[in-house]
Amino acid sequence: MSERETPDQETPDAEVVELAGKVFGLARTGDAAALAAYVDAGVPADLSNENGDSLVMLAAYHGHADAVTALLDRGADADRANDRxxxxxxxxxxxxxxxxxxxLLAGGANPEAGIPxxxxxxxxxxxxxxxxLFATQVNEG
Incomplete structure (x- = not known):
């Protein structure tokens, strides 16, 4: 542990950081099969980056419906908000x-969650x- 680190602030293992970067990249590129395999092997479905962007957020923002579905099917939170x-x-x-x-709606996302x-x-x-569509979703939910 360095002088500046406290016992609560351990430096992440370089291999873990590398793996997380790879998995975030898979979410951005929409590789649903690889994402599913990593989550099935133990990567948290709600893994988030330094901005609070989850794997679902990255896949959704980059237009990858199959990746979103694969993550939601594995327990990811459809409404997990980022740091903003x-x-x-x-x-x-x-x-x-x-x-x-x-x-996202099929996976239970709430149209009224988040800001905005x-x-x-x-x-x-x-x-x-x-x-x-959202009014219908909210009334059915």
Missing amino acids: GQTPLAGAVFKGEDAVIRA SAVDTARMFGKTELLE
Whole structure:
């Protein structure tokens, strides 16, 4: 332990950091099969980076519905917000990723979660069809 480290602040193992970087890359590129394999082997489904972006957030923001579904099927939280309060669903609305929006809703995402929420984001961009879809989702939930 270095002088500046406290017992509560251990330096992460270099191999763990490398593996995490690889898994975050898989989420960004949408490699659903590889993500599923890593999570099945023990990588936390809700692994988050230094900004609080989860694997689901990265896959959703980059438009990878299959990767989102694979992670949600393995227990990832569809509503896990990053450090700025943004949820994967709001990110998908912002990016206009309809397949991801549907995958997140199928996985239980709450359109009203986060700041701004997916509902707020849809309103900002005048996406009335999404507002109608979200209203249906919220009323069924």
